[in-house]
Amino acid sequence: MENTNEMMIEFDSRSCNEGFARVAVAAFCTQMNPTLEEVADLKTAISEAITNAIIHGYENEIHKIRIECKIVGHDLYVTVIDHGKGIPDVKKAMEPLFTTKPEMERSGMGFAFMEAFMDEIAVVSQPGVGTEVHMKKRVGCGSSPFA
Amino acid sequence: MENTNEMMIEFDSRSCNEGFARVAVAAFCTQMNPTLEEVADLKTAISEAITNAIIHGYENEIHKIRIECKIVGHDLYVTVIDHGKGIPDVKKAMEPLFTTKPEMERSGMGFAFMEAFMDEIAVVSQPGVGTEVHMKKRVGCGSSPFA
Amino acid sequence: VGEIKRFLRDDGIIKVSRSLKQIAGQAKKAGERLSKELGREATILEISEEIGVDREDVIMALESSYHPEYLYSVIHQ
Ligand SMILES: Nc1ncnc2c1ncn2[C@@H]1O[C@H](COP(=O)(O)OP(=O)(O)O)[C@@H](O)[C@H]1O
Ligand SMILES: Nc1ncnc2c1ncn2[C@@H]1O[C@H](COP(=O)(O)OP(=O)(O)O)[C@@H](O)[C@H]1O
Ligand SMILES: [Mg+2]
Ligand SMILES: [Mg+2]
Numbered sequence: 001m002e003n004t005n006e007m008m009i010e011f012d013s014r015s016c017n018e019g020f021a022r023v024a025v026a027a028f029c030t031q032m033n034p035t036l037e038e039v040a041d042l043k044t045a046i047s048e049a050i051t052n053a054i055i056h057g058y059e060n061e062i063h064k065i066r067i068e069c070k071i072v073g074h075d076l077y078v079t080v081i082d083h084g085k086g087i088p089d090v091k092k093a094m095e096p097l098f099t100t101k102p103e104m105e106r107s108g109m110g111f112a113f114m115e116a117f118m119d120e121i122a123v124v125s126q127p128g129v130g131t132e133v134h135m136k137k138r139v140g141c142g143s144s145p146f147a
Numbered sequence: 148m149e150n151t152n153e154m155m156i157e158f159d160s161r162s163c164n165e166g167f168a169r170v171a172v173a174a175f176c177t178q179m180n181p182t183l184e185e186v187a188d189l190k191t192a193i194s195e196a197i198t199n200a201i202i203h204g205y206e207n208e209i210h211k212i213r214i215e216c217k218i219v220g221h222d223l224y225v226t227v228i229d230h231g232k233g234i235p236d237v238k239k240a241m242e243p244l245f246t247t248k249p250e251m252e253r254s255g256m257g258f259a260f261m262e263a264f265m266d267e268i269a270v271v272s273q274p275g276v277g278t279e280v281h282m283k284k285r286v287g288c289g290s291s292p293f294a
Numbered sequence: 295v296g297e298i299k300r301f302l303r304d305d306g307i308i309k310v311s312r313s314l315k316q317i318a319g320q321a322k323k324a325g326e327r328l329s330k331e332l333g334r335e336a337t338i339l340e341i342s343e344e345i346g347v348d349r350e351d352v353i354m355a356l357e358s359s360y361h362p363e364y365l366y367s368v369i370h371q
Pocket of ligand 3: 048051052108109110111
């Protein structure tokens with residue numbers, strides 16, 4: 001397809017790589033002509049997914065996190081993948097305020113933020129295998145009269 | 148090792164992805180405390196390697212380019228990989244002013260720039276298989292009196 | 295090496311980098327101004343054209359305001 005473009009990044013699950021990953025995804029999507037707000041939304045959603053992979057998926061051990069991005073027209077698809085602990089009950093995990101680490105800041109709101117800042121989110125997870133967070137956002141339609 | 152960190156990016160060989168790739172590497176290496184000049188040098192070297200993969204390796208067909216980055220202490224290792232045409236005579240290709248596309252701007256100076264802006268470069272290539280450009284640069288030593 | 299670098303910079307091939315902090319400041323101001331003019335949110339591309347910085351560099355500069363400790367080293371030189 002003409003207006004398709006793909007990239008993938010993979011990095012150690014260190015929190016010092018969160019900024020790099022955010023910038024990489026944001027830089028990739030600049031070709032979609034996003035507004036500052038769209039970029040900020042995207043960064044927030046990605047940060048939450050990465051933080052989850054680091055803290056919950058790998059419980060702070062260092063393994064690989066992978067982010068796949070695809071642009072199809074005005075749609076940006078982002079998938080954040082870890083091969084960590086997995087989630088036994090995805091539906092429950094996605095409920096606002098549900099958390100297995102209540103001592104953390106903003107407890108239990110990560111998935112809620114991802115839902116709020118992206119247009120679609122689907123989580124696929126298997127205990128002992130890992131977690132994939134699939135997100136989609138329409139980007140760069142602000143300047144079109146039909147947006 | 149404690150002070151090691153790795154990332155990898157893979158993307159379609161479209162020139163619109165050059166900026167993304169450059170910034171991704173730059174963002175990754177900010178944890179090394181680089182000077183602005185070091186970041187600029189790095190970006191130039193990476194741009195040249197990516198341009199070569201797009202133009203010479205894949206001859207403007209769309210395939211994947213991969214960049215692997217590793218930080219070990221103050222050393223940044225960057226490898227730019229394509230699975231394109233390959234280079235029959237690497238030694239000759241690396242000579243300043245040698246080019247197989249003389250109509251291009253800055254003809255034949257790509258490898259010379261990579262050598263100038265990085266501390267080490269090694270090119271591994273096989274016709275029909277592809278090309279790997281391995282580069283190394285010491286980064287973030289500016290503040291040390293012994294640098 | 296110094297010669298080559300100087301040649302490239304004088305040639306404008308390498309833009310002498312503005313600091314990320316400068317770029318972030320300019321981007322924010324340009325964003326506000328453009329949004330007023332256009333009556334809608336300015337895009338990253340519009341901002342990058344306005345201040346003459348690559349769109350990806352605008353992204354990188356804005357990252358510094360996302361996460362204060364991130365990029366501090368580059369910003370503070
Ligand atoms: N990548 C992941 N791997 C394993 N468990 C996860 C992952 N992401 C989320 N979870 C689980 O889902 C819960 C809810 O996540 P979230 O909404 O981000 O809230 P919080 O991170 O504050 O706990 C987490 O507490 C955790 O149990
Ligand atoms: N990734 C690559 N794949 C195939 N050939 C390459 C690649 N990179 C460089 N080359 C060959 O090496 C030559 C010299 O490269 P370079 O110094 O960058 O100069 P230029 O790109 O201006 O030709 C190119 O003309 C090309 O023949
Ligand atoms: Mg969370
Ligand atoms: Mg070249």
